[in-house]
Amino acid sequence: MPVLNGKELRIVGFLCNWCSYGGADTAGVARAGQPTDLRIIRVPCSGRIDPLFIVKALLNGADGVLVSGCHPRDCHYSAGNYYARRRLEVLKQFLPVLGIDDRRFEYTWVSASEGQRWQHVVTTFTDRIHKLGPAPRLEDAEPLLKIADMALTSLRPLGTGQNAALDDLKAAIKAKLPELDCVIGWQQGYDAAHTVPLFMRTPEDVDKLVWGPFNVNNPATYLPSFKGKKVGIVVKGCDSRSVVELLQENLIKREDVTIFAMPCQGTLDMARVNQELGRYSAIDSVSYDEAGVTIVADGKEHRFCMNDYAQGKCYGCTTPSAVLADTRLGTPEAVQPGAYTPPELAMLDAMTLEERLSFWKGQMERCLRCYACRNACPMCVCRDYCIAESREPQWMTQEATAKEKLFFQTIHAMHLAGRCTGCGECQRACPVGIPILALRQQIARAVAQLFDGYKPGLDPEAVPPLLGYELEEKNIHEREWK
Numbered sequence: 249m250p251v252l253n254g255k256e257l258r259i260v261g262f263l264c265n266w267c268s269y270g271g272a273d274t275a276g277v278a279r280a281g282q283p284t285d286l287r288i289i290r291v292p293c294s295g296r297i298d299p300l301f302i303v304k305a306l307l308n309g310a311d312g313v314l315v316s317g318c319h320p321r322d323c324h325y326s327a328g329n330y331y332a333r334r335r336l337e338v339l340k341q342f343l344p345v346l347g348i349d350d351r352r353f354e355y356t357w358v359s360a361s362e363g364q365r366w367q368h369v370v371t372t373f374t375d376r377i378h379k380l381g382p383a384p385r386l387e388d389a390e391p392l393l394k395i396a397d398m399a400l401t402s403l404r405p406l407g408t409g410q411n412a413a414l415d416d417l418k419a420a421i422k423a424k425l426p427e428l429d430c431v432i433g434w435q436q437g438y439d440a441a442h443t444v445p446l447f448m449r450t451p452e453d454v455d456k457l458v459w460g461p462f463n464v465n466n467p468a469t470y471l472p473s474f475k476g477k478k479v480g481i482v483v484k485g486c487d488s489r490s491v492v493e494l495l496q497e498n499l500i501k502r503e504d505v506t507i508f509a510m511p512c513q514g515t516l517d518m519a520r521v522n523q524e525l526g527r528y529s530a531i532d533s534v535s536y537d538e539a540g541v542t543i544v545a546d547g548k549e550h551r552f553c554m555n556d557y558a559q560g561k562c563y564g565c566t567t568p569s570a571v572l573a574d575t576r577l578g579t580p581e582a583v584q585p586g587a588y589t590p591p592e593l594a595m596l597d598a599m600t601l602e603e604r605l606s607f608w609k610g611q612m613e614r615c616l617r618c619y620a621c622r623n624a625c626p627m628c629v630c631r632d633y634c635i636a637e638s639r640e641p642q643w644m645t646q647e648a649t650a651k652e653k654l655f656f657q658t659i660h661a662m663h664l665a666g667r668c669t670g671c672g673e674c675q676r677a678c679p680v681g682i683p684i685l686a687l688r689q690q691i692a693r694a695v696a697q698l699f700d701g702y703k704p705g706l707d708p709e710a711v712p713p714l715l716g717y718e719l720e721e722k723n724i725h726e727r728e729w730k
């Protein structure tokens with residue numbers, strides 16, 4: 249008989265087989281009254297619970313999700329719940345950025361003998377969900393298409409890097425080239441206002457190398473495909489963090505990679521540049537000064553000041569100089585470290601939960617599901633085995649609905665938890681300009697808060713926090729069920 253009066257809501261429970269499922273059984277055997285809203289899914293261990301199970305349930309109509317496993321030190325696989333605790337806590341802090349109230353998800357520990365505790369947990373959680381009411385559905389949200397103006401404040405003056413030591417860099421690459429199979433950098437693209445990746449194998453190739461605010465691609469994306477080869481790479485500061493993260497995860501070998509670095513003064517947000525240029529048939533000229541770029545297209549002059557047209561990631565960049573390099577050229581850039589919220593995330597922070605849900609509904613309706621965000625990401629290394637396209641298990645359908653597309657973005661963001669270096673390639677590659685970097689930034693913020701300011705891609709020896717655990721977590725506290 250339901251303990252709570254009123255209509256049942258949809259609550260999904262993921263319970264570890266050995267403790268919490270036993271605890272629920274004990275409560276049942278003892279005839280302890282419980283609400284009937286909960287639908288239990290039995291899993292071998294809380295460590296088996298992928299945070300995406302929870303997001304999928306919430307996006308598909310669950311009003312609440314409860315996870316319960318063995319108490320710390322009691323996991324029957326010794327450490328499953330320790331890993332789960334970190335992942336689930338990150339998820340809890342991530343849900344609000346999607347527009348989902350984090351009170352709709354909870355995790356706890358109940359042992360097989362704690363029938364009474366189980367009764368208390370399930371009654372308290374169900375009561376909470378009833379107070380919150382049925383969860384707002386993405387399908388019912390009114391799409392919000394307008395992207396608010398972002399406040400572009402910077403930790404340092406941005407510039408075009410026109411005094412960079414490009415000739416010295418070319419000389420250094422040419423000297424090292426005989427020992428390498430290839431060096432990755434940038435060359436001019438179809439006009440002087442665009443660049444494309446350059447794969448240098450001869451001194452003539454090296455002469456094509458360019459440096460400046462149009463070098464937007466992250467060349468580290470290509471490194472894993474050169475596995476087993478000796479490869480050089482030219483990096484900006486943010487690119488170097490991706491190289492370090494690849495080293496942290498043993499996806500490349502340090503002895504195979506030669507890093508050439510120059511300090512970066514910022515790169516242009518090509519989406520906004522192209523928007524300003526509009527339709528044109530030819531770029532007549534591109535000229536630089538320290539503060540910005542002047543582009544003449546079809547005889548019309550356009551001025552792009554770096555402080556106004558840089559990529560969002562550049563405004564809060566704390567690593568303009570490479571964190572790891574074999575050859576460094578130029579003078580390191582000084583940065584005043586300080587608290588900083590990236591513009592995309594600040595825009596979402598200013599919204600209510602309902603507005604965020606509407607925002608993602610509107611943005612996901614524009615998504616082409618082209619996977620450019622995934623393909624450009626240097627840390628998205630599964631590629632051919634991406635679960636977004638897998639039929640077995642089938643995580644998601646190929647339907648072009650906002651829900652499926654938002655779930656794909658959540659997969660990408662959660663798979664980058666504690667790994668994303670914030671290079672912004674996902675957002676830059678998006679052909680329709682969806683600010684998807686904000687999802688990764690929210691996870692990065694949660695990871696930094698939970699794990700003593702941890703930032704991925706700074707230390708090749710560091711273990712990414714979601715690949716480890718502490719018996720007593722300093723910043724994750726067991727929740728009280730009062």
Ligand code: FES
Binds near residue numbers: 323329
């Ligand atoms: Fe229960 Fe691992 S077996 S949490």
